[in-house]
Amino acid sequence: MRVTPRVRWRWLLFPLLAAAMLWCADRLWPLPLPDDGLARVVLAEDGTPLYRFADSEGVWRYPATPEVVSPYYQQALLAYEDRWFYRHPGINPLALLRAAWLNVRSGRIVSGGSTLSMQVARLLDPHARTLGGKLRQLWRTLQLEWHLSKREILTLYLNRAPFGGTLEGVAAASWAYLGKPPAQLTRAEAALLAVLPQAPSRLRPDRYPERAQAARDKVLQRLAEEHIWSAASVREAREEPVLLPPRQAPDLAPLLARRLNQASRAPVIRTTLDAALQRRLEDLLNGWHARLPERTSAAILVVEAQNMAVRAYLGSADIANPVRYGHVDMITAVRSPGSTLKPFLYAAALDAGLIHSESLLQDVPRRFGDYRPGNFAEGFSGPVSASEALSRSLNLPAVQLLEAYGPKRFSGELRAAGLALVYPRAAEPNLALILGGVGARLEDLVAGYSAFARAGRIARPRLQPEAPLLERRFMSPGAAWIVRQILAGQADPAQANVLLRPALAFKTGTSYGFRDAWAIGVGPRYLIGVWIGRPDGTPVAGQFGLASAAPLLHQVHDILLNRDGQRGVAQPLPPRPAAVGSAAICWPGGQPLPRGDDNCRQRRQAWTLDGTAPPTLLAVDQLLGQGLTETLWVDAAGLQVNAGCPTARAHTFIRWPVPLEPWLPRRERAEARLPAVSPQCPPVARSTGGRLLLSGVRDGDRLRRLAGQTPLRLKLLALGGTGKRWWFMNGQPLAEGEMIEQVFQQAGHYQLSVLDEAGQTTQVSFEVIE
Known part of the structure; x- marks a missing residue:
C-alpha cells in the first residue's frame, strides 16, 4: 500500500498533538507537590526530636532523605512494596496483571498492583476507589515520574507514608515508636516499619503487638525467599519480640521551641540542646514543685x-500549669537582677586601678540625696575587704565602688559589651542599678558571666548550630580571673597552689521585695543561670537567692559534673594570667609597707593586676579634708610637739577612714593611736578624729511609725570627732556614747544634737508623724 504525503503528515501530527495535550493537561492539573504548612520539628544537636508543631490537619513529620534512613529499611520496603521501583516508569504492567489474576481467582482483593510511585501519587492526591479514581492515580503517577527523579519520589514516600494517628513518615514513626533515629533501625525494626503503612491503625505495635509481629514476620519471610537477607539474619530478626511502650510525642524544651518557631519557617529547626540533659533537668525541676510556693x-x-x-533551656517550671504562669518564658523576661551585677563592677574597678582584691572598703551607713541603701542582712560590718564585700554581697561597699567608677560609665560599658540593661522610661543610670534598680534578662546575665570563663570576653549564647559566636571584651583576663577566684571562695593567694579541683564560682541575687531569686554560676565547663519567682512580679516572703535559687544551681552543677565524670571528660582549671600577681598589703593604707612600720595595722595577702596596689579608696563625701594620710610633728621621744619645737620632725600617720571608727577596736581609733602630747612643747590644739557626723536620721526627715508598732525606734551613731560624745534632744541632755538607741512614743518635731570632747557639734531636725 502506497503511503501518501497526507497520511504521512497525519502520522507525524498525531504524536505531536498527543504530546501537546499531555503538556496542556500537566499545566491545567499540575502535580500537587506537598506543602507541610506549619508542620515543624525542633531537634536537639544529635537529631533527637525535642518538640513538634503539627500542620493544619494535626499531623507532624520528621523530614528524612534516603541517605539518613537505614539501608535495612529501604531493602525491606522495596522488597515488600516494589522491587522493580528503579526499573519501571511508575506503572508496572506485570504487577497489575498479577494482582488482577490473584484477586479474580480468590474472589476478593488479596493483592494490589500499586507501585511505590503509585502509592506516592495517592498520598499526594487522595481519590475514591473507583475507575475514575484509578485513572486519576495513574495520571498523577506519570506526572511524578515526569517531573521527579526516583530518589525524590522515594523521599516523598519516606516523609508522607502513614504510620497511624498523626504520624507521617518513617523518621517520625521511628522516633515515636522506637525512640531512635531511622538510621539505627535493626532488621526486625525495619521490617516492622516497612509494613505498618499497609494498615497503620490495625497494626499499631503499641496497641496490637501480635498483629504487628505477624505482619513483620511476613515481610521477613519474603526477604528470605528472595535472598535479600540471609536465612540466619531473618531467623535472628524473627526472634526479636514486638513489645513497645505507648507512643510518646516529643515534648522537651517547649518554650525554646515556641521561641524558635516564631522566627523560622523551616520544617526542621535544629538547636544546640543536649536532649538527655534537657530531659534530666526537666525531671529535676518537676521534683522541685513541692518546694516552690504556689x-x-x-x-x-x-x-x-x-x-x-545552649545545652539546656527550661523557661518555666511547668508549661502546662497556668497557676504558675508556665506559658511565660522567664529566660527572656525582664526582671530586677538584684546583686548579680556586682561582679562586673568589681572587675571594672580592678581594671580601672581603683582596688585590688583586699582593698579596704566601708560597710557603713550612708545617704546619697534621697537614696539610702542598706544591706540585705540588717546591720553593717564596718571595714571589709573587696573580696569579702563581694563574696558576702554587701551593698554599701558596692555603692561606694559604683560612686567612684560612675554609674553611667559602668552601664555604658556593659551595653557596649553586649549586656544591655533595661531602665524605666526617661530614667538614667544611677547608684541604685548595682543593687537591682534596673531590668535584665536571665539569658543576658548568663552571657555576661561568660566573661569570667572566657578571659574577660562577653559572648552571646548560641541556640542553633549555625548561629555565629559573637563576643566583645568587657574586662581584662586578669580581672576576670581574680573575680572568678573570689566567687569560687578562693580569694586567698596563699591557697592558690593547693586547689585539687576546679570549683563552682557563683553569685546570688535578690530583688527588692523578694520578687526574684537569682543564682548565676561559672563551672569548669558550663555556665548555669537559675531564676525563681512569680512571673506576675508578686513578692514572695522569705524567698531570696541564697536560700531559693542557689540549692537548685548546685544540683544542676552536680549533675553536670557527674555526667562529665561518667564520660571521662576532664574539668579544666582556668589558667592564671601573667598580669595577675600577689602582694602583702597593709590596712588602712591598702599598699605594701615594710615590716615593723607602725602604719601597717593589719597585713593581708592580695591579688593584684600588673603589679600595682592602689591605695584605699575613699568615698567622695568622706574625705573630710584629711584623707587617710596626716602629718604629725614628734620629738625624739616620739611625743607630739609643735612644728617649731626643737628636735621636731615630721611623721606620716595613716589613719583609718573616719566613718569606720565605731567598728574599730579602741586601740585602732585615731585618738588611741596618736602619740601623747609633749607637755614642754604641745602642738596647736585641734580635733584628732575629723569632722563630727551624725548617722541614723537626716535633717528634715518625716518618720512614720510602722503598722502595729506604737514606739518608733532609731539607732543613732556619731561618726568622727574626738573623745567622748554627748547627746541632746530638744536642748536637754539625753545620753553619752558613740551609739545610742532612742524610742519615740509620741508624734512631734524633734531636734537632735551631738557634742564631742573637742567642742564640735552637729544637729538635725526631724518630725515623727502618726
Missing part, C-alpha cells in the same frame, strides 16, 4: 562556656 515558677539555662552552645 504560683511560683523557675527557669534554668545551661551554656557550654567554650562555644556558648
Whole structure:
C-alpha cells in the first residue's frame, strides 16, 4: 500500500498533538507537590526530636532523605512494596496483571498492583476507589515520574507514608515508636516499619503487638525467599519480640521551641540542646514543685562556656500549669537582677586601678540625696575587704565602688559589651542599678558571666548550630580571673597552689521585695543561670537567692559534673594570667609597707593586676579634708610637739577612714593611736578624729511609725570627732556614747544634737508623724 504525503503528515501530527495535550493537561492539573504548612520539628544537636508543631490537619513529620534512613529499611520496603521501583516508569504492567489474576481467582482483593510511585501519587492526591479514581492515580503517577527523579519520589514516600494517628513518615514513626533515629533501625525494626503503612491503625505495635509481629514476620519471610537477607539474619530478626511502650510525642524544651518557631519557617529547626540533659533537668525541676510556693515558677539555662552552645533551656517550671504562669518564658523576661551585677563592677574597678582584691572598703551607713541603701542582712560590718564585700554581697561597699567608677560609665560599658540593661522610661543610670534598680534578662546575665570563663570576653549564647559566636571584651583576663577566684571562695593567694579541683564560682541575687531569686554560676565547663519567682512580679516572703535559687544551681552543677565524670571528660582549671600577681598589703593604707612600720595595722595577702596596689579608696563625701594620710610633728621621744619645737620632725600617720571608727577596736581609733602630747612643747590644739557626723536620721526627715508598732525606734551613731560624745534632744541632755538607741512614743518635731570632747557639734531636725 502506497503511503501518501497526507497520511504521512497525519502520522507525524498525531504524536505531536498527543504530546501537546499531555503538556496542556500537566499545566491545567499540575502535580500537587506537598506543602507541610506549619508542620515543624525542633531537634536537639544529635537529631533527637525535642518538640513538634503539627500542620493544619494535626499531623507532624520528621523530614528524612534516603541517605539518613537505614539501608535495612529501604531493602525491606522495596522488597515488600516494589522491587522493580528503579526499573519501571511508575506503572508496572506485570504487577497489575498479577494482582488482577490473584484477586479474580480468590474472589476478593488479596493483592494490589500499586507501585511505590503509585502509592506516592495517592498520598499526594487522595481519590475514591473507583475507575475514575484509578485513572486519576495513574495520571498523577506519570506526572511524578515526569517531573521527579526516583530518589525524590522515594523521599516523598519516606516523609508522607502513614504510620497511624498523626504520624507521617518513617523518621517520625521511628522516633515515636522506637525512640531512635531511622538510621539505627535493626532488621526486625525495619521490617516492622516497612509494613505498618499497609494498615497503620490495625497494626499499631503499641496497641496490637501480635498483629504487628505477624505482619513483620511476613515481610521477613519474603526477604528470605528472595535472598535479600540471609536465612540466619531473618531467623535472628524473627526472634526479636514486638513489645513497645505507648507512643510518646516529643515534648522537651517547649518554650525554646515556641521561641524558635516564631522566627523560622523551616520544617526542621535544629538547636544546640543536649536532649538527655534537657530531659534530666526537666525531671529535676518537676521534683522541685513541692518546694516552690504556689504560683511560683523557675527557669534554668545551661551554656557550654567554650562555644556558648545552649545545652539546656527550661523557661518555666511547668508549661502546662497556668497557676504558675508556665506559658511565660522567664529566660527572656525582664526582671530586677538584684546583686548579680556586682561582679562586673568589681572587675571594672580592678581594671580601672581603683582596688585590688583586699582593698579596704566601708560597710557603713550612708545617704546619697534621697537614696539610702542598706544591706540585705540588717546591720553593717564596718571595714571589709573587696573580696569579702563581694563574696558576702554587701551593698554599701558596692555603692561606694559604683560612686567612684560612675554609674553611667559602668552601664555604658556593659551595653557596649553586649549586656544591655533595661531602665524605666526617661530614667538614667544611677547608684541604685548595682543593687537591682534596673531590668535584665536571665539569658543576658548568663552571657555576661561568660566573661569570667572566657578571659574577660562577653559572648552571646548560641541556640542553633549555625548561629555565629559573637563576643566583645568587657574586662581584662586578669580581672576576670581574680573575680572568678573570689566567687569560687578562693580569694586567698596563699591557697592558690593547693586547689585539687576546679570549683563552682557563683553569685546570688535578690530583688527588692523578694520578687526574684537569682543564682548565676561559672563551672569548669558550663555556665548555669537559675531564676525563681512569680512571673506576675508578686513578692514572695522569705524567698531570696541564697536560700531559693542557689540549692537548685548546685544540683544542676552536680549533675553536670557527674555526667562529665561518667564520660571521662576532664574539668579544666582556668589558667592564671601573667598580669595577675600577689602582694602583702597593709590596712588602712591598702599598699605594701615594710615590716615593723607602725602604719601597717593589719597585713593581708592580695591579688593584684600588673603589679600595682592602689591605695584605699575613699568615698567622695568622706574625705573630710584629711584623707587617710596626716602629718604629725614628734620629738625624739616620739611625743607630739609643735612644728617649731626643737628636735621636731615630721611623721606620716595613716589613719583609718573616719566613718569606720565605731567598728574599730579602741586601740585602732585615731585618738588611741596618736602619740601623747609633749607637755614642754604641745602642738596647736585641734580635733584628732575629723569632722563630727551624725548617722541614723537626716535633717528634715518625716518618720512614720510602722503598722502595729506604737514606739518608733532609731539607732543613732556619731561618726568622727574626738573623745567622748554627748547627746541632746530638744536642748536637754539625753545620753553619752558613740551609739545610742532612742524610742519615740509620741508624734512631734524633734531636734537632735551631738557634742564631742573637742567642742564640735552637729544637729538635725526631724518630725515623727502618726
